[in-house]
Amino acid sequence: MKKLILTLMLFVSALGFSQKKLPSLTLKNLEGTTVSTTQDYNEKDKIYMFCFWATWCAPCIQELDAISEVYEDWKSQLNVEVIAVSIDDARTNKRVKPLVNGKGWDYSILLDINQDFKRSLGISNPPYTAVVKNGEIVFTQNGHTPGSESHLLEQLKALK
Amino acid sequence: MNKILTYAFLFSSLFAFSQEADSTKTKLKFFGSYEGNGQWYTNDKNRKIQHDSVPLRSNNYLNFNVNYGKFTVGTQIESYTNEALLNFNPKFKGTDFATYYANYKSKKLDVTLGHYYVQFGSGMILRTWEDRALGINNALRGTKLVYSPIEDVTLTALYGRARTGFDVANSDVYGFNTDINLGKLIQLKAFDFKYGFSAVSRFEELPENVQNFEELTNLFSNRFEFGFKNYYLNTEYVFKTRDAIIKEGNLDTDFAKEGSALLVNFGYSKKGLGFDATLRRVENMQLLAQRSPDKYAALSSTSVNYNDKILNFVPSLTKQHHSNLANIYVYQSQYQVVMDQSTGINKFGEIGGQLDFFYDFKKGSALGGEYGTKVNLNASSWFNLKAKYRYVNNAGEDIYNYQTELFQTNEKYFSDYNVEITKKVSRNFRTAFTYINQYYNNKQIQGIFNEYVVNSHTVFSESTYQLSGTKSITFGLEHMWADNDRKNWAGGNIEYNHNENWSVFAMDMYNYGFDEKTHTISETDLFDIHFYNFGTAYKNGSTRIALNYGRQRGGLVCAGGVCRFVPPSTGLGIQISTSF
Numbered sequence: 001m002k003k004l005i006l007t008l009m010l011f012v013s014a015l016g017f018s019q020k021k022l023p024s025l026t027l028k029n030l031e032g033t034t035v036s037t038t039q040d041y042n043e044k045d046k047i048y049m050f051c052f053w054a055t056w057c058a059p060c061i062q063e064l065d066a067i068s069e070v071y072e073d074w075k076s077q078l079n080v081e082v083i084a085v086s087i088d089d090a091r092t093n094k095r096v097k098p099l100v101n102g103k104g105w106d107y108s109i110l111l112d113i114n115q116d117f118k119r120s121l122g123i124s125n126p127p128y129t130a131v132v133k134n135g136e137i138v139f140t141q142n143g144h145t146p147g148s149e150s151h152l153l154e155q156l157k158a159l160k
Numbered sequence: 161m162n163k164i165l166t167y168a169f170l171f172s173s174l175f176a177f178s179q180e181a182d183s184t185k186t187k188l189k190f191f192g193s194y195e196g197n198g199q200w201y202t203n204d205k206n207r208k209i210q211h212d213s214v215p216l217r218s219n220n221y222l223n224f225n226v227n228y229g230k231f232t233v234g235t236q237i238e239s240y241t242n243e244a245l246l247n248f249n250p251k252f253k254g255t256d257f258a259t260y261y262a263n264y265k266s267k268k269l270d271v272t273l274g275h276y277y278v279q280f281g282s283g284m285i286l287r288t289w290e291d292r293a294l295g296i297n298n299a300l301r302g303t304k305l306v307y308s309p310i311e312d313v314t315l316t317a318l319y320g321r322a323r324t325g326f327d328v329a330n331s332d333v334y335g336f337n338t339d340i341n342l343g344k345l346i347q348l349k350a351f352d353f354k355y356g357f358s359a360v361s362r363f364e365e366l367p368e369n370v371q372n373f374e375e376l377t378n379l380f381s382n383r384f385e386f387g388f389k390n391y392y393l394n395t396e397y398v399f400k401t402r403d404a405i406i407k408e409g410n411l412d413t414d415f416a417k418e419g420s421a422l423l424v425n426f427g428y429s430k431k432g433l434g435f436d437a438t439l440r441r442v443e444n445m446q447l448l449a450q451r452s453p454d455k456y457a458a459l460s461s462t463s464v465n466y467n468d469k470i471l472n473f474v475p476s477l478t479k480q481h482h483s484n485l486a487n488i489y490v491y492q493s494q495y496q497v498v499m500d501q502s503t504g505i506n507k508f509g510e511i512g513g514q515l516d517f518f519y520d521f522k523k524g525s526a527l528g529g530e531y532g533t534k535v536n537l538n539a540s541s542w543f544n545l546k547a548k549y550r551y552v553n554n555a556g557e558d559i560y561n562y563q564t565e566l567f568q569t570n571e572k573y574f575s576d577y578n579v580e581i582t583k584k585v586s587r588n589f590r591t592a593f594t595y596i597n598q599y600y601n602n603k604q605i606q607g608i609f610n611e612y613v614v615n616s617h618t619v620f621s622e623s624t625y626q627l628s629g630t631k632s633i634t635f636g637l638e639h640m641w642a643d644n645d646r647k648n649w650a651g652g653n654i655e656y657n658h659n660e661n662w663s664v665f666a667m668d669m670y671n672y673g674f675d676e677k678t679h680t681i682s683e684t685d686l687f688d689i690h691f692y693n694f695g696t697a698y699k700n701g702s703t704r705i706a707l708n709y710g711r712q713r714g715g716l717v718c719a720g721g722v723c724r725f726v727p728p729s730t731g732l733g734i735q736i737s738t739s740f
Contacts (some may be wrong), residue, residue, distance in 0.1 A: 020740070021189055021227075024265065032341070032354060032385060034311070056480035062590070062624070065534075065582070089289075090282040091475030094425050095516055097392075098434025102518020103534060114279040114289055122193020122223060122739030124292075124704075140702040142737065145660045146624050146632040 020137040022050075022130070023120040027085075027110045030097055035110060037117065038135060045134065047080040047156055051107075052118055052128040054088050055095045060127040061103075063144040068105050070149055078156055085110045087118050087126060133159055192224030192234070193739035195292065199245055204711070204730035207686060211731070214243045219252070221292060235260040238326075247726050248295040249466035250456060251325025258326060259299050270306040275299040278318060280337045280358035283473035284398045284421050284445060285381040288322065294724045296467050298449070299323045300333060312341035322449035322469055329449035329469050331364035352387030356396075362471065364451060366413075373416040377403045379447070379472075393426040404451055405444070405497050407560065409462055411452040415560045417497065419444035421474065434518040438477055443509035443545060443564055446496035447472045465725065477514045478540045478576050481596065483620035484669055485640040485649050489600035490716060491542065491574040499560050501551050505607060508549075508564050510573060512542035531584035539577045543569035544604065575599040591623040602645065606716075616642040622653075632657045646687065648673035666694035669713070685714045685728045695733075703738040 024038040041048045051067075053060030064084055067074075074080050084107040086096045093113055100109055112118055121130060123142075131139035138159055141148075198218035201211040218241055225234030239255035240248075261274030277299055280286045290297045302320025309315070316337040321328035336359045343353035358381040366375050383396045400419035404411050420443050427436035449469040453462035463469060476493035494510040517537040521528035546569050549562035578596040585591060596618040603612035622636035634655040641648055653667035669691040695708025714728030 020191055023191075032352060032387070034314075056482070058482040058592075058622075065584075069531075069584075089475065090279075090284075090287075090473060091477065092480055094427075094436055094438050094477075095479075098427055098429045098436040098516050098518045099536070100434070101429035101431055102434035102520055102536065104432050104520045114277055114283075114287065116277065119277070119290070122191070122702075124193070124195045124737035128702075140739070141699075142702050142704040143697070143699045145630050145657050145663070146634070147626045147630045147657075148660055151630060151660065 022132045022135055022137055023117070025117050025120060027112055027117060029111070030100065030109045041081075041083070041132065042135065043079075045079065047078060047159060048132040049080060049082045049156075050085055050130045050132065051082060052085045052087055052112075052121075052123055052126045052130075054086060054126055055092045055099055056088075057126045059144045062146065063127050064105060064107070065103065066146070066149050068103070068107075070153070071106060074153060074156075077153070080156060082107045083110055084108070085112050085117055087112045087115050089113060089115070131156065131159070187228055189227040190224065191227070191740060192222070193737070194220070194222050195737040196220045196735070197245065197292070198734045199729075199731055200733075201246070201729050201731040207689065207711070207728065207730060209728060209730060212246060212729075215731075217241075217243050217245050219245055219248065219292065221258075230264055230266055232263045232265070233261065234263075244295070246729060247724065249325065249463070249468050250459065251327075251463075251466075251468065252295060253325070256326045258297070259301075259323065268308050270304075272304040273302075275301045275323065276304045276318075276320070278304060278316070278335070279473075280316075280335065280360065281356055281381045281383050281396050281398075282423060283475075284396065284423070284442075285358050285379045285472060286333075286335055286360045287473035288471075289473070294467060296470070297323055298470055301328050302333075312344045314339045322471060324449070324463075324469050331362055331449050333449065333471065334361045334363070335359070350388065352385065352392075354383075354385040356383035356385075357381065360471075362447070362449065364449075370413045372413055373402045373404055377401055377447075390430045391426070391428050393424075395425070396423040397421070398445070400445060400447065405499075405560075406446070406451075406453060406464070408500055408502075409453065409455070412560070414557075415499075417444050417562070419446075421445050421495070429518075432520040432522065434516070436516045437513060439513040440477060441509070441511040441545075441567070442474055442493065442495040444495075444497045445472065445474050445509070467724070476542075477512075478542075478574070479514075479516075479538045479578060481578075481594075482622075483594060483596065483618060483638050484653070484667070485638050485651050486578075486594075486596045486598070486618050486620065488640070488649065488713075488715070489598055489602075489614055489616065489642075491540075491576070491600070492605060492716075494542070494544070494573060494605070497562075499549065499551070499562070503607065505604065506547070506549055506562070507544060507604065508547050508562055509545045510542050511545055511567065511569055512540065512573075514538070514540035529583070529585075531586075534582040536580045537578075538580075539575075541575040542573045544571045544573060546570045571601070571604065572599065573601050573604050588626040589623065591621065594618075594620040596620070612644075614642055614644045616640050630657060630659050646671050646674060661698055661700055662696070664694075664696045666692070667710075668692045702740070704736070706733075706735045708733045708735075 026034050026036050029035050088096055127144040129141040130137050201215045203211050220239040223236040225232055235257055236259045238258040240252045244252040259275035261272055263272045277288050288298045288300050300320030300322055304318040307315045318335045320333050339356045341354050343351055360379045362377045378401045381398045386393045398421040402416050402418050404413050404416045423440045425438045449471055453464045455462050474493050474495040476491045478491050494507050498507040519535045521533040523532045527533055545564045547562045547564040553559040576598050580594045582592045598616045600614040618640040620638035624632055624634045626632045636653045638651045649671050651669040655665040657663045674687055691711045691713050693710030697706040709732045712729045
C-alpha cells in the first residue's frame with residue numbers, strides 16, 4: 001500500500017503542470033433557481049470573483065462588508081461581478097437570506113449547502129476567494145486581510 | 161524513513177503545482193488539495209498534564225483528481241502519523257486511500273462510481289459529508305445517478321455503503337430524491353412553488369429471532385417551498401419506520417419505535433431588512449449505518465461518540481457565535497431517544513425554534529451615522545418532548561416504551577437570546593458589540609448532575625483598526641458571568657496583520673469566581689486557569705500555514721452543531737492547507 005501511494009505521488013509530482021479550470025457544478029441561488037458555475041458565469045473577459053463565506057465566519061462577513069462599500073466603485077472601473085458562495089449547511093443556511101438582505105449586500109449569492117463547490121476547489125476554511133476569468137482560475141486568496149480591498153482592485157486591474 | 165520520503169514527495173508535488181504553466185493546451189486537467197494538522201503534545205506542570213505516550217500526531221489529507229472533458233477520477237489519501245490527533249475516531253489509523261471515485265458529468269446526466277457526498281432536503285433524511293475538524297467522513301461508496309430530464313426537474317437514485325475509518329459499514333443504503341420547480345413548470349408568475357420528495361432505505365441483516373421490527377428501515381421526506389414577493393415559507397416532514405433504539409450503549413431489539421421530524425421556516429426580507437423564523441419538532445431521528453454501536457472498551461466509549469457511521473444530519477438550530485466564551489456552553493440538538501433508569505434521564509426528541517432579525521441603519525440616518533450601523537437580533541429556545549414512559553411492560557418484563565405528546569413540553573434544554581451591533585465608526589475603525597444570554601441544561605444535554613443548569617450573560621466587543629494599507633490590529637475583549645458550573649470567564653484576543661502574508665495573534669481565556677468549598681474539582685480541567693494561545697500565520701495564494709502554541713480546554717469542540725469531545729492538552733500545533 002505504501003509503495004502504491006509513493007508511486008502515485010511521484011506520478012502526481014511529474015504531472016504537476018496544469019492550468020486550473022473552474023469546476024462545473026450546479027448550485028441554487030437565493031431565489032432557489034439552479035445556476036451553473038460554468039454556463040452562467042462565462043461572459044468573455046469579465047472578472048468573476050467567487051468569495052466563499054458563512055454566516056458564522058466573522059472575517060468573511062468583515063470582508064464582504066468591506067467590499068460592499070467599494071463595490072459600486074469597482075464596477076465603474078472594471079467589468080467585475082462578486083459572487084458570495086455561502087457554505088452554510090442546514091444548521092445555519094436559513095440565516096443566509098435575511099443576513100444578506102439585512103446587510104444590504106448587492107452580490108449574487110450561491111448556496112453550497114453540502115459544500116460540493118468548496119470541496120471541488122480544495123478549500124479548507126473560509127474566507128477563500130477564487131477569481132475567474134474566461135473559465136480559468138487566475139487568482140486565489142486563502143484568508144482575509146483587513147484593508148486588502150484597495151490592493152485587490154489593483155490586482156484585478158492587472159488581470160486585464 | 162518511509163514517512164520522510166512520503167513527505168518529501170508530498171512537498172515536491174505541492175511545489176510543482178504552484179508553478180502554473182500558462183498555456184498548456186492539453187485537455188487533461190489536474191487538481192487537488194492538501195491539508196495537514198499536526199500537534200506536538202507537551203507536559204504542562206501547572207495543569208498536571210503529562211503528555212500523551214504518542215506526543216507527535218498529525219492528520220493529513222491529500223486529495224487529487226484528474227479531469228478529461230466530461231470524465232473525472234479522483235482519490236483522497238489520508239495519513240494519521242504517528243497517530244490521529246487526540247480523541248479522533250480510533251478507526252482513523254495509518255496511511256491509506258480513504259475515498260476514490262470516477263465521475264461522468266454532462267448537462268443532463270451526472271454519474272458517480274465510488275465514494276460520493278450527497279444531501280437530500282435539509283439532510284435530516286440523508287447527508288454524507290466531510291468535516292475534518294470533527295473527524296466526520298461518512299461518504300457513501302457505491303453508485304449515484306443524477307438526471308435532469310428538463311431544467312425544472314432533478315432526479316437522484318443511489319446505492320452505497322457508508323464509510324467508517326478506511327472501511328465501509330456492513331449495511332446497504334438505497335436512496336431516491338426528486339426536486340421539482342412546480343411553479344416554473346406550470347408557468348406560475350406570481351408565486352414560487354417547489355416540491356421535493358426523498359426516500360431512503362437502510363438494509364442491515366438481523367438475527368433470525370428478531371421479529372419486533374424489519375431489517376429494512378425506510379425514511380420518507382416531503383418538502384414544499386412557497387415564495388410570494390418578499391415572503392417565503394418552507395416546510396419539510398420526515399418519517400422513519402419502526403427501528404430499534406440504543407439503550408445505555410447497547411442495541412435493545414425489544415425497544416423499537418418510529419421517528420419523525422417537522423420543520424417549518426418562514427420569513428420576509430428586502431434590502432436593508434431581514435426576518436426569519438424556524439420551528440422544528442424532532443422525535444427519535446437517530447439513523448446509523450449500523451444499528452449497534454462499536455464498543456471501545458479501552459476508551460470506555462462507543463463509535464456513536466465519534467460521530468461514526470451516521471447517515472443523517474439534524475443540526476442544532478442556534479446561532480454559531482464568534483465569541484470564544486459563548487462557545488463554552490454549546491447546544492447539541494437532542495434528536496435521539498435516551499432512556500436511562502439509573503440516571504432518570506429520559507429524552508425522546510426536542511421542540512423549539514429560532515428567530516432572526518437583521519436591520520441596516522442607512523448611512524446618514526440618526527442611528528446609521530456616517531458609515532451605517534448593522535444590527536442582528538437572534539433568539540432560540542429548545543425544549544424536551546413531554547411523554548408518558550415506562551421501564552417495565554404490563555407483563556412485568558423489562559421492556560421500555562414511551563408515548564410523546566405532539567406539541568407539549570415540560571423541560572427547557574437551552575435558550576440563547578443575543579444582539580449584535582456592527583458599526584464602522586470612521587474610515588479606519590470598525591467595531592462590533594455582542595450581548596448573549598444563554599440557558600444551558602447540563603443534566604439533559606451532557607448528563608452532568610452537579611448544579612446542572614447554567615445561566616450566563618456574555619458581553620463581547622471586537623474592533624479592527626486599520627493602521628495603513630493592509631496593516632491592521634484587531635482586538636477583542638469578552639466576559640461571561642455564569643451562575644453555575646465553572647462560573648465566570650474573562651477573555652481577550654489581539655491580532656496584528658502586518659501585510660497580506662503575515663499575521664500574529666495571542667489570546668487568553670481565564671476562569672474564575674467559583675467557591676472551591678462548594679465545587680468539586682472538575683474532571684476535565686482545573687479551575688483558576690489561563691487558557692492562552694499564541695501563534696502566527698503565513699498565507700500566499702491558496703496556501704496558508706499557521707503555527708500556534710497554547711492550551712486546549714478540555715470539553716466539546718463543536719462545528720455545525722455536531723460536537724467532538726477533546727481532552728485537555730497543551731502543545732505546539734501546525735496547520736497547513738493548500739490547493740492546486
